[in-house]
Amino acid sequence: MRHRATLLTVVTALLATTAFLAVDRAADRAADRERPHTGQPAIQRGELDLRRPGRLVFRSLAWGPQRDRLATVPLTAPGGPRTAAPRDCLRFHAAAGTGICLRKKSGVIPGHEAVLLDARGRAVRHFPVPGIPTRARVSPSGRLVAWTVFVSGDSYAGGAFSTRTAVYDTRTGTLHDTLEDFTVLVNGRRHQAVDHNFWGVTFAADDNTYYATLGTGGRTYLVRGDLARRSLTTVRENAECPSLSPDGTRIAFKKRIRPQGADAPWRLYVLDLRSGRETPLAERASVDDQALWLDGRTLLYALPGDFGADLWSVPANGGGHPRKEVASAVSPAVTGPVSASAPAGTAASRGSTAR
Known part of the structure; x- marks a missing residue:
């Protein structure tokens, strides 16, 4: 015992x-x-103000309890300490005090949803979405919002995927839940096909004209849309994820320069809508993102990084060099009016340095 x-x-x-x-x-x-990891930015908790000018808002990927939260930094110090708000997003964009947040939806049956945000980041309306979030945009006035999700597949590179793109009018409450219902003109002729896929909407200032990508028959097209007419017309082939410049005269896009499945298949270009001239940008890495106009002279985009992705900038005229602006970040938006010139302290005004 x-x-x-x-x-x-x-x-x-x-x-x-x-x-x-x-x-x-x-x-x-x-x-x-x-604790912040080595090389990670300092983060403090705070509130979100989408009307405060001179700020960059993005999904923070810095490791820690604030990961995936919306965070803000001054445009004059994008690499400095960030303020994280209590709002999780997978994809995000904002303009004129309106935000759109694509996020995971909790509950008995998990899924995803699009959440319309007011200027303080508060949810105004929820929309269920049928797939994985990939793109989000708000018109310059804040009236129109668009989002794209993958219905099946998880990469453009696979070649077999399906998307669903919706546009919502915050003023009238009209929801166009899929652009696939719109009339499509390819090279001036009406085109009907079961494999129509649209993604990457960008809006003009008139809250009617927009641009997007059409994928069909193994090809991609830049299309110009007319929301009132519910129509889309091809502009040129091999142009994806368009982003309209603040003055409405140029479109940044990614162009496929190698076959599907190849390494580094895309390169950033800028299209002059008046002359039709394409300008390759100084970024030589493959950019699988919808670039953002940081101002009238500079583009911001995501590249793979240590904690998921980093935000880089490059001049829109084809000169200069790429520059890392924000580590551990993705899905950016600029609050306040986007200037046609570069604000003091931004990448364009500092002058880019080689990678």
Whole structure:
């Protein structure tokens, strides 16, 4: 009996020690998540103001408890400390105090949703979406919002994917839940096909004209849309993820320069809508993103990084060099009016440096 009692005491002590070590290690892991990792930006908690001028808003990918939250930095110091708001998004964009957030939806049946945000980042309306978020845009006035999701597949590179793109009018409450219902003209002729896929909407200032990508028959087209007429017309072939410049005269896009499945298949270009001239940009890495006009002279886009992605900038005239602007970030938007010139302190005004 004494031996059994001694054995029971030893076993109990071992179990208690094991439990203590497990709890201690768990606490260390939790504390590690709270601490910023080496090279990660300092983050403080705060509120979101989509009308405050001179700010860059994005989904923060910095490791820790604020990962995937919307964060802001001054345009004059994009690489500095960031302020994170209590709003999780996978894809995001904003303009004129209106935001659109594509996020995971919790519940008994998990999924995704598009959330319309007011200037303070508060949810105004929720829309269920039938797939994985990939693109989001708001018109310059804040009236129109668009989003794209993958209905099947998870990469453009695979060649077999399906998208669904919706446009919502915040003023009238009209939801166009898929652009596939619109009339499509390819080279001036009406085109009907079961494989129509649209993605990457960008809006003009008139809240009627927009541009997007059409994929059909193994080809991609830049298309110009007329929301009132519910129509889309091809502009040119091999142009994806368009982004209209602040003055409405140029479109940044990614152009496929290598076959599907090849490494580095895309390169950033800028199209002059008046002359039809294409200008390749100085960024030589493959950019699988819908670039953002940081101002009238500079583009911002995501490239793969240590914690998911980083934001880089490059001049829109084909000169200069790429420059990393924000580490551990994706899906950016500029608050306040977007200037046709570069604000003091931004990449364009500082002058880019080589990677």
